[in-house]
Amino acid sequence: MVSVTDPQNTAAPAATVYHDQPSANPIKVETRSVSVRYGDTQALHDVSIRIPDRGVTAFIGPSGCGKSTFLRCINRMNDTIDSARVSGSVLIDGEEVNSRAVDPVVLRARVGMVFQKPNPFPKSIYDNVAYGPRIHGLATKREDLDAIVEASLRKAGLWAEVEGRLGMPGTALSGGQQQRLVIARAIAVNPEVILMDEPCSALDPIATARIEELIDELRENYCLIIVTHSMAQAARVSQMTAFFHLGHLVEYGPTEDMFTNPHDARTQDYITGRFG
Numbered sequence: 001m002v003s004v005t006d007p008q009n010t011a012a013p014a015a016t017v018y019h020d021q022p023s024a025n026p027i028k029v030e031t032r033s034v035s036v037r038y039g040d041t042q043a044l045h046d047v048s049i050r051i052p053d054r055g056v057t058a059f060i061g062p063s064g065c066g067k068s069t070f071l072r073c074i075n076r077m078n079d080t081i082d083s084a085r086v087s088g089s090v091l092i093d094g095e096e097v098n099s100r101a102v103d104p105v106v107l108r109a110r111v112g113m114v115f116q117k118p119n120p121f122p123k124s125i126y127d128n129v130a131y132g133p134r135i136h137g138l139a140t141k142r143e144d145l146d147a148i149v150e151a152s153l154r155k156a157g158l159w160a161e162v163e164g165r166l167g168m169p170g171t172a173l174s175g176g177q178q179q180r181l182v183i184a185r186a187i188a189v190n191p192e193v194i195l196m197d198e199p200c201s202a203l204d205p206i207a208t209a210r211i212e213e214l215i216d217e218l219r220e221n222y223c224l225i226i227v228t229h230s231m232a233q234a235a236r237v238s239q240m241t242a243f244f245h246l247g248h249l250v251e252y253g254p255t256e257d258m259f260t261n262p263h264d265a266r267t268q269d270y271i272t273g274r275f276g
């Protein structure tokens, strides 16, 4: 038991509560005291977490609590924001991603990202998926590239819907199909971690259900981290949940435990809808 929070004290940013039931899977992503500033504003304070491989970890918390900022630390997307300053350590398989030796382009292939709004390139379905393997030199022959495109679309659950019309623009697909195309594009470069920032927020309930099924299938082979505003979605798709509040990681543990037995009053208030 490592609860170090006074549950009565909802104001002071206390140390994170880590539930004492770790996942059976090995740790894939670990952060140590990660803080982020945008200019003079501190958006994240000393976030330390250990995220297991082959499973889904959900980041939840009220708007502006730093979930997306933290997600972007994992593949160095904050490097693209001029005012952002990141400190602390982010390790993938024990390797520091903030090291100068790490090429962010290679890192972002290892750690793919799916955004709120589907963002296919203005290219054909085929070229959307083939783009990454081409720039990373993963296929030398056309048939190898064809095989990667097909396998990626199959893994993303889109193949049956697009087979025979791969030359069609990706942007002509429905929103849910576009989101699966973007997931296929991420899968095509053999990622180890897939970050999803509210991947269903622009989708209707049917397309959302399809993406949630896909997330459930992908967890067998990848470390998935999903930011969501929907607690129902976090409960449905994730095995681990991290609750953030005002830039602090408040509580982290197995999803079922977090939802049935939160240790911190702020987590309790959020999951029971008292704020957020």
Ligand SMILES: Nc1ncnc2c1ncn2[C@@H]1O[C@H](COP(=O)(O)OP(=O)(O)OP(=O)(O)O)[C@@H](O)[C@H]1O
Pocket (backbone or CB within 6 Å): 038, 043, 061, 062, 063, 064, 065, 066, 067, 068, 069, 070, 081, 083
């Ligand atoms: N590019 C940026 N420049 C300046 N401040 C930023 C930037 N991005 C985020 N912030 C600030 O950092 C804080 C955390 O924002 P972030 O988007 O990470 O929160 P979030 O929990 O993902 O929010 P939401 O659920 O609304 O998407 C907020 O105060 C936000 O205004």
